[in-house]
Amino acid sequence: xxxxxxxxxxxxxxxxxxxxxxxxxxxxxxxxxxxxxxxxxxxxxxxxxxxxxxxxxxxxxxxxxxxxxxxxxxxxxxxxxxxxxxxxxxxxxxxxxxxxxxxxxxxxxxxxxxxxxxxxxxxxxxxxxxxxxxxxxxxxxxxxxxxxxxxxxxxxxxxxxxxxxxxxxxxxxxxxxxxxxxxxxxxxxxxxxxxxxxxxxxxxxxxxxxxxxxxxxxxxxxxxxxxxxxxxxxxxxxxxxxxxxxxxxxxxxxxxxxxxxxxxxxxxxxxxxxxxxxxxxxxxxxxxxxxxxxxxxxxxxxxxxxxxxxxxxxxxxxxxxxxxxxxxxxxxxxxxxxxxxxxxxxxxxxxxxxxxxxxxxxxxxxxxxxxxxxxxxxxxxxxxxxxxxxxxxxxxxxxxxxxxxxxxxxxxxxxxxxxxxxxxxxxxxxxxxxxxxxxxxxxxxxxxxxxxxxxxxxxxxxxxxxxxxxxxxxxxxxxxxxxxxxxxxxxxxxxxxxxxxxxxxxxxxxxxxxxxxxxxxxxxxxxxxxxxxxxxxxxxxxxxxxxxxxxxxxxxxxxxxxxxxxxxxxxxxxxxxxxxxxxxxxxxxxxxxxxxxxxxxxxxxxxxxxxxxxxxxxxxxxxxxxxxxxxxxxxxxxxxxxxxxxxxxxxxxx
Numbered sequence: 001x002x003x004x005x006x007x008x009x010x011x012x013x014x015x016x017x018x019x020x021x022x023x024x025x026x027x028x029x030x031x032x033x034x035x036x037x038x039x040x041x042x043x044x045x046x047x048x049x050x051x052x053x054x055x056x057x058x059x060x061x062x063x064x065x066x067x068x069x070x071x072x073x074x075x076x077x078x079x080x081x082x083x084x085x086x087x088x089x090x091x092x093x094x095x096x097x098x099x100x101x102x103x104x105x106x107x108x109x110x111x112x113x114x115x116x117x118x119x120x121x122x123x124x125x126x127x128x129x130x131x132x133x134x135x136x137x138x139x140x141x142x143x144x145x146x147x148x149x150x151x152x153x154x155x156x157x158x159x160x161x162x163x164x165x166x167x168x169x170x171x172x173x174x175x176x177x178x179x180x181x182x183x184x185x186x187x188x189x190x191x192x193x194x195x196x197x198x199x200x201x202x203x204x205x206x207x208x209x210x211x212x213x214x215x216x217x218x219x220x221x222x223x224x225x226x227x228x229x230x231x232x233x234x235x236x237x238x239x240x241x242x243x244x245x246x247x248x249x250x251x252x253x254x255x256x257x258x259x260x261x262x263x264x265x266x267x268x269x270x271x272x273x274x275x276x277x278x279x280x281x282x283x284x285x286x287x288x289x290x291x292x293x294x295x296x297x298x299x300x301x302x303x304x305x306x307x308x309x310x311x312x313x314x315x316x317x318x319x320x321x322x323x324x325x326x327x328x329x330x331x332x333x334x335x336x337x338x339x340x341x342x343x344x345x346x347x348x349x350x351x352x353x354x355x356x357x358x359x360x361x362x363x364x365x366x367x368x369x370x371x372x373x374x375x376x377x378x379x380x381x382x383x384x385x386x387x388x389x390x391x392x393x394x395x396x397x398x399x400x401x402x403x404x405x406x407x408x409x410x411x412x413x414x415x416x417x418x419x420x421x422x423x424x425x426x427x428x429x430x431x432x433x434x435x436x437x438x439x440x441x442x443x444x445x446x447x448x449x450x451x452x453x454x455x456x457x458x459x460x461x462x463x464x465x466x467x468x469x470x471x472x473x474x475x476x477x478x479x480x481x482x483x484x485x486x487x488x489x490x491x492x493x494x495x496x497x498x499x500x501x502x503x504x505x506x507x508x509x510x511x512x513x514x515x516x517x518x519x520x521x522x523x524x525x526x527x528x529x530x531x532x533x534x535x536x537x538x539x540x541x542x543x544x545x546x547x548x549x550x551x552x553x554x555x556x557x558x559x560x561x562x563x564x565x566x567x568x569x570x571x572x573x574x575x576x577x578x579x580x581x582x583x584x585x586x587x588x589x590x591x592x593x594x595x596x597x598x599x600x601x602x603x604x605x606x607x608x609x610x611x612x613x614x615x616x617x618x619x620x621x622x623x624x625x626x627x628x629x630x631x632x633x634x635x636x637x638x639x640x641x642x643x644x645x646x647x648x649x650x651x652x653x654x
């Protein structure tokens with residue numbers, strides 16, 4: 001027994017020497033970081049006080065997929081010498097970026113075979129972030145195409161290997177693609193050309209367009225894409241219109257959802273004789289998701305220009321609205337009827353089918369009701385219809401008078417440029433085609449201009465429109481979480497504990513009226529927490545955010561403003577916040593760069609990592625001491641307790 005006890009004493013002594021000789025950190029940084037003076041520096045992909053939390057679930061590390069990485073120093077020079085390069089912008093603090101790495105890694109070999117370089121860029125670098133800021137519609141993760149370092153174009157498709165490869169092949173291919181005959185036309189437009197084949201046979205004999213099989217492979221056109229065909233009977237006579245068509249094809253070469261081709265001569269004349277186009281020179285546009293609704297027009301009779309016509313006609317009848325195509329919908333100059341859905345379980349690869357459920361209803365059925373309303377002739381060219389992710393775009397929903405977040409989905413509202421007009425669809429009415437049709441008609445007749453009008457409309461129609469079996473079953477509205485000081489708190493001095501500690505004094509309260517002045521126009525770094533009353537994660541994070549504000553206040557950092565915005569009743573007057581996910585959202589508006597893409601925090605909601613992130617990303621540098629989240633007295637206690645614990649752990653007592 002004495003020998004065993006002596007060995008234990010020696011072991012403890014050796015462990016103590018090791019701990020004293022080297023740095024001491026809680027849990028030894030969990031094996032995923034290095035330790036120095038009670039501070040962990042985590043390996044890539046890990047966060048937390050002891051590096052125990054993995055930032056993303058991808059088996060491929062951030063910047064692991066691609067051919068090479070570019071830096072601020074070699075970015076311009078490297079891109080300038082490459083005829084075509086795709087640049088994947090990501091950030092180690094972006095949890096969505098990690099999910100895309102596997103797709104990037106899968107696509108890299110095929111992209112190399114195509115001769116398209118795939119470079120990776122760290123969006124946390126100020127210079128590279130400025131390059132991405134040239135494209136205000138780009139959000140992380142982002143893929144941008146460059147030709148000789150110029151004309152950057154943001155990719156708007158799914159971040160999946162097949163779609164990225166198809167996009168690269170499109171950029172490499174000739175635009176427009178010349179079609180050799182009617183078989184190619186049928187495959188490209190995905191339509192029946194039997195009447196045109198008969199017309200061609202009558203003109204050139206029964207062997208015209210022999211073979212019948214397409215010589216082109218157009219399977220890469222995505223289900224959400226559109227095929228645009230230029231039809232030219234006599235190239236010598238119609239050369240001006242063809243030049244315009246070639247210009248539009250070149251301008252849209254970067255679009256992942258638009259594919260251009262052309263035909264001429266006897267093939268073109270047969271299409272005109274069969275009524276596919278009224279006459280040449282003409283253009284035909286067929287959406288892959290709706291080939292029966294192909295649209296055609298004479299090229300010399302488009303008043304607004306071919307580009308605008310293609311933009312408008314290529315939009316799906318009821319499509320997915322994103323930040324990247326929002327400008328195209330705006331160009332229609334029509335109010336937009338927007339259906340907000342829970343798309344958490346929707347797979348972009350299945351489009352135009354809309355997967356998942358909202359309010360216990362299948363999303364595809366809900367979109368089907370909207371499609372039925374869109375086909376009403378009284379709304380044609382007067383309204384645009386679309387659906388969008390109501391979880392990711394909760395801030396846009398609030399701006400349209402829809403509050404309550406994911407629990408209130410599905411929801412519908414009209415987005416209009418008319419000042420002061422807010423037209424939410426009443427929750428008490430079922431989201432079915434008759435109710436939506438009457439709602440749209442009331443809006444167009446200017447009877448719906450406010451939430452009060454919507455309530456009056458609901459009272460009037462409630463008796464007429466009975467809720468069918470498939471009426472949405474929304475969850476009850478959430479109440480503010482119960483307040484427990486130190487665990488779950490509200491902002492403001494709502495309890496004796498909060499008032500006594502005085503945290504509320506150090507957080508600037510923002511609203512729609514002062515947001516721009518404080519967050520955008522102020523020359524300081526502004527940290528803003530977006531939260532809501534009924535949000536339980538917000539109440540838990542409030543504890544740490546108040547402590548963060550107190551610590552920065554005690555440190556005396558004059559270049560930093562710590563603020564909050566209550567999104568319960570109004571939407572922040574700034575674009576891009578919807579891409580950050582569900583509330584709470586923590587964003588930094590840097591002193592010297594107030595343009596998007598905004599800098600979002602995507603780590604552990606604890607005081608220390610949040611303070612580190614602010615210090616790393618703020619434009620105005622300031623000193624952040626070790627264990628900055630603790631006061632001087634608390635640091636002494638923390639070091640004593642961690643040292644005692646780690647010694648016990650090294651001795652096998654824990």
